Amino acid sequence: MTSSPGGIGARTLRLLRHPVLRRLAQAFFVAFLLMVFAFLLIRLIPGDPAMILLGDEATEEDVIAYRKLLGIDGSIPSQFGRYVANLVRGDFGVSIRSREPVLSIVGKRLPVSLWLTVTTIVMTIGLALPLGVAAALYRRTWFGHAFQIGASVMVATPVFFSGLLLILLFAVQVNLAPIAGYHAGFPANLYYLWLPALTINFVLVPVLSRILQSSIVETSSEEFVEAAIIRGTQGWRFYWRYLLRPSLAPTIAALGYFAATVVSYAVIIEIIFNLPGLGMTLVDAVRNRDYPLVQGIVFLSGLLVVGLTFMADLVNGWLDPRAKIR
């Protein structure tokens, strides 16, 4: 095999400049920052966490042992070195409360949150897409005005309020959903998830469909839309190729972003609906000052967010080449 080093260099360089790789590098960078953040989380708490957790009566040995357990013994750089090495090996420490490895706790709770996220996003797409399109096409009719008002009201409604309202309506009045609780296993779990997902969508759908609406309206004044009409393009081709597709980029970017916020919405939602997901676990962990668990959840759910944003970017690059050149 004889290939000139120059050739390889050029090819590698070109590959490195590939947008997908650049995004990936960005994602890794963000993940790294996240790791540092999670690391600092325990260390920035005023006072000595070990002392706080053990109380005044703790012996010197207890405190030292506890510091070791929390990974806060030794110098900061050496702590960081151990922390990174452990993470790379998949060791996130153990929960102070249950002494169970953080990773296994997260492994048990994460699926619930993931299912909630996926259900929510599928529902978001299913509702926001037709609504946004309709709101753009009929924006000068009564529907458009009703949409504007309805969307504003819905966005302004706090999640806990709309959640309770929906529970009252769908779980108490008509028996279409449980009041609370969860059972694992698809598709049975959808029965428990659709109402929480709808609650989150009370905020997401209005926001996203409005973004979509305004970008469709913007697109519709583009010269190429006019040119397509003049050329005689009609039917689904016209709507999909000339109005919808060029308008999707901002909506998908926002969807990626909101998919990320679903994780933090999950905290409230999981409490309202008593879903045993990551959000609920996080709240418990904070209440119990279970620092390793908090650290692990912050880092892992952050990773999830980074992954979702990355995926949204990929979809965008595929749908709209303009997004790629930027």
Add this chain to the structure above:
Amino acid sequence: MIDAANLSLDRRQAVGIVGESGSGKTMLCRALIGTLPRHGAKIVSGTVRFDGQDLAGAPERVWRGIRGREIGYIPQSSLAGLNPVLTVETQLVESIAAVGSMSRQQAREEAVALIERVQIPRAEQVLKARSHELSGGMRQRVMIAAAIAQGPKLLIADEPTTALDVTIQREILNLITQLRQELNMALILVSHDLAVIEEVCDEVMVMYAGASVEAGPVAALSKAPRHPYTRALRVSRVDRAAPGRDLEAIPGDAASVGSWPAGCRFWPRCGLADEACRRDSQPALMPAGEQLSACIHAERMAEMEQ
């Protein structure tokens, strides 16, 4: 409302429309393909006759059969006329396939032929490209290809050379002239540049403030204009004026919609204006010399020539 735009042309004829920015050239062209844009613009009176068929009040269904198929249209600012998310091929195939049932393969071959017809080298590569990967001249050629995709009888080109380099302008004009002969199409060419129209067209129509003010054979208008505005245009010779710019050599500003004066709309800028011009409404086109003029003092202009 476009006043007194009397535009008729036979097959193989080329008519030019010239006038300052905002004089309603685009409006007139759009009326001709039944897509008057935005804000409920509509033809208040008059007829649009194509192949003996009156289209002015025709339903959308009829227009659809006309657009692209009978009348090809190169829109103004067509440099932004290509969909940035689609390839050239997708858009060309779409323009072709609008004709009827045609296999993918056939449509593709047709697209290649079209690209070659508008003299773009490396057709395969350009078909795969998207708008932002093409130069202005290339985009304009693609737009022309899309306009002639279905072999229309009439081609309307709305300022096809503005915003292009001077050398490219020439190429595009040559291309349009050549295609017109090859495909046996009539042509309506809109331009700011009277010189361009004199070169390419047989007939010319001068527009001012939404009205056609002089119309007739190119030679007649250039030899003996019978409307002061036309003469001002000729004298000022604002070749390749940027769109939206005023003709500097003509005193005063071009009247914009809504601020059209009573009487002849040109009077505030006209050297021949008198009481009569201010009093009546916009004069209609009347025979004057070999052409039609909307100036009540057209005869005085004829005397001045001598």
